[in-house]
Amino acid sequence: MALLNLDGVTKRFGGLLANNHVSFEVAEGEILGLIGPNGAGKSTLFEQITGFYPPTSGRITFQGHDLVGLRPDQVNRLGIGRTFQKVKPFLGMTVIENVMVAAMQYDPDPHKARRDALVFLEIVELADKRDSGARGLSIGERKRLEMARAMATKPRLLLLDEVTGGVDQRTIPTLLQLISRLRREQGLTLVVIEHNMRVIMSISDRIVALHLGEVIANGTPAQVVKSPKVIEAYLGDSFVVPEIGRTSNGGRA
Amino acid sequence: MTTPTEAEDKGASVRRGLGVGAVALIVLAAAALAFPALFTLPYHRDLAIRILLYAMLAQAWNILAGYCGQVSLGHAVFFGTGAYTSSALQMHWGVNPWIGLVAGVLVSVALSQAIGYPCFRLRGHYFAIATIAIGEIIHTLAINWEFIGGARGLTLPIKKDSLLAFQFSGTKFIYYYIVLALAVACFLTTWWIERSRIGYYLRAIREDTDAARSVGVPVTKYKLIAMAVSAGFVSIGGSFYAQYVLYLDPDSVFPLALSILVCLLAVVGGVGTLWGPLVGTALMIPLSEFTRIKFGGTGSGVDLIIYGGLLTAVAVFQPAGLVGMVRRWRRR
Numbered sequence A: 001m002a003l004l005n006l007d008g009v010t011k012r013f014g015g016l017l018a019n020n021h022v023s024f025e026v027a028e029g030e031i032l033g034l035i036g037p038n039g040a041g042k043s044t045l046f047e048q049i050t051g052f053y054p055p056t057s058g059r060i061t062f063q064g065h066d067l068v069g070l071r072p073d074q075v076n077r078l079g080i081g082r083t084f085q086k087v088k089p090f091l092g093m094t095v096i097e098n099v100m101v102a103a104m105q106y107d108p109d110p111h112k113a114r115r116d117a118l119v120f121l122e123i124v125e126l127a128d129k130r131d132s133g134a135r136g137l138s139i140g141e142r143k144r145l146e147m148a149r150a151m152a153t154k155p156r157l158l159l160l161d162e163v164t165g166g167v168d169q170r171t172i173p174t175l176l177q178l179i180s181r182l183r184r185e186q187g188l189t190l191v192v193i194e195h196n197m198r199v200i201m202s203i204s205d206r207i208v209a210l211h212l213g214e215v216i217a218n219g220t221p222a223q224v225v226k227s228p229k230v231i232e233a234y235l236g237d238s239f240v241v242p243e244i245g246r247t248s249n250g251g252r253a
Numbered sequence B: 001m002t003t004p005t006e007a008e009d010k011g012a013s014v015r016r017g018l019g020v021g022a023v024a025l026i027v028l029a030a031a032a033l034a035f036p037a038l039f040t041l042p043y044h045r046d047l048a049i050r051i052l053l054y055a056m057l058a059q060a061w062n063i064l065a066g067y068c069g070q071v072s073l074g075h076a077v078f079f080g081t082g083a084y085t086s087s088a089l090q091m092h093w094g095v096n097p098w099i100g101l102v103a104g105v106l107v108s109v110a111l112s113q114a115i116g117y118p119c120f121r122l123r124g125h126y127f128a129i130a131t132i133a134i135g136e137i138i139h140t141l142a143i144n145w146e147f148i149g150g151a152r153g154l155t156l157p158i159k160k161d162s163l164l165a166f167q168f169s170g171t172k173f174i175y176y177y178i179v180l181a182l183a184v185a186c187f188l189t190t191w192w193i194e195r196s197r198i199g200y201y202l203r204a205i206r207e208d209t210d211a212a213r214s215v216g217v218p219v220t221k222y223k224l225i226a227m228a229v230s231a232g233f234v235s236i237g238g239s240f241y242a243q244y245v246l247y248l249d250p251d252s253v254f255p256l257a258l259s260i261l262v263c264l265l266a267v268v269g270g271v272g273t274l275w276g277p278l279v280g281t282a283l284m285i286p287l288s289e290f291t292r293i294k295f296g297g298t299g300s301g302v303d304l305i306i307y308g309g310l311l312t313a314v315a316v317f318q319p320a321g322l323v324g325m326v327r328r329w330r331r332r
Helices: A042-049 A072-078 A095-103 A110-123 A139-151 A169-186 A197-203 A221-226 A228-235 B004-038 B042-067 B076-093 B097-119 B125-144 B173-195 B197-207 B209-214 B219-245 B256-269 B276-298 B302-317 B321-331
Strands: A002-013 A016-027 A031-035 A057-062 A080-082 A157-161 A189-193 A206-211 A214-219
Touching: A002 A042, A002 A189, A016 A042, A016 A057, A016 A189, A016 A214, A031 A042, A031 A197, A042 A057, A042 A157, A042 A189, A072 A080, A072 B209, A080 A139, A095 A110, A095 A139, A095 B197, A110 A139, A110 A169, A110 B197, A139 A157, A139 A169, A139 B209, A169 A189, A169 A197, A197 A221, A206 A221, A206 A228, A214 A221, A214 A228, A221 A228, B004 B042, B004 B173, B042 B173, B042 B197, B042 B219, B042 B256, B042 B276, B076 B097, B076 B125, B076 B219, B076 B256, B097 B125, B097 B219, B125 B256, B173 B197, B173 B219, B197 B209, B197 B219, B209 B219, B256 B276, B256 B302, B256 B321, B276 B302, B276 B321
Parallel strands: A031 A189, A031 A206, A080 A157, A157 A189
Antiparallel strands: A002 A016, A002 A057, A206 A214
């Protein structure tokens, strides 16, 4: 059974149709890549899944629960974690406090929450910065902090928005290894929005491509990059399929 | 990773910090308890009472605005509600002022939820503006409500001095200890909030509401909790004020100037810190007294110029307030 189900999700902002009857499923344990040009409606879809915007019409279900109408905190407590396209750490708090806030839904006691939080900081390799202010972190570190914070809510499904956006090239492999580890060691299901095609092809089991709010392709990475619609709308004629097996980021873990 | 020696060093410095803090706290507590014995003039005692009262108000404001980031400029509403609830109950039905104080808290908390629920949909400046508007509406209502004396206000009946009657016309020192106890309760509550999940949630909401939501923080619920605690303590301050002055009118307990003063005291001391409101109040209230005595009589308003200049200096050079300045200095 699918973990997450989108059925005819449509979102209008006045005259703008941001999502038009978007339907797809996310299976337990898979990494689904979400691609498409700017304004295709990828992030809008995340906002609707996580309860930040209500869809104009359509159904979103997670493990049989109807998500439409729930508040973001309720969606999170059902088991969906997320990061933001533009990172949103709690800047005035320390690194570990950022994660403690998330861990506190299981452990109101700050001492215990701190211990829990440390585990997730170790996963994203930020444990040695635990007592620094979040303000001092680089973009790549902030993205990892957001991932740790989302994971501390112990989700089954993690939505990552632009993992490598604004991150320098050298840091990208670290982030990719991290994503693969999350699935392998934490048993997470992931939906990843990503513009870097090499990245998305190397980590995704399946890719859904959006264009002007509609699904134009849904299949394995190899199928999607060969789709004429995707080439026309997003990749362009000159796109060369990256050789997945030999990518510098180590490919699939 | 932190090496064991580093960790030990850090632990030692934390312990040393705790030691200094504990000594400072004991000295402060002893000074607070001994104050009426050392200063017997009514003027000094009155000043101390007002410092403690305003410190409590500033701290209560700080819970909502400093920790949770919801800047209210209408907190006089709860001060006036507390003052009027206990006073009107006493005038009309002879209710004991202590019971009136509790009733005031209940009314203020209920009112705070009714104000907060719609207003918390507004963010940042819009929330602050809405609270100003509500403050002015309630101020105007109080002026026109004859049941509570309208613009003439209420003069409480003088009774025989007793703790039960909450009146001590002969001496001020009992008022001093009452307001000290109330202020301590407010500071202890803040201290507890700062260290518990509520405090972490409030700060997360202040830092980024959307991010807080995304990690399971029920934002509106926690904003309303902060509002309730904040309004409750301000209301207690209002009831105390009414019993202390024994006269109140809308312009003395509902003015916008009071809402702004409470906010400024916390800002000068340091918002979102436990000691900021006390530091700000202990500095600014005597300063405003001093400037008023020194310059006020000439009618030139020099006291307000100095007061305003200091506030501007804090805003420009030290937005984290005096407590923030000390912290930064200690980190060096």
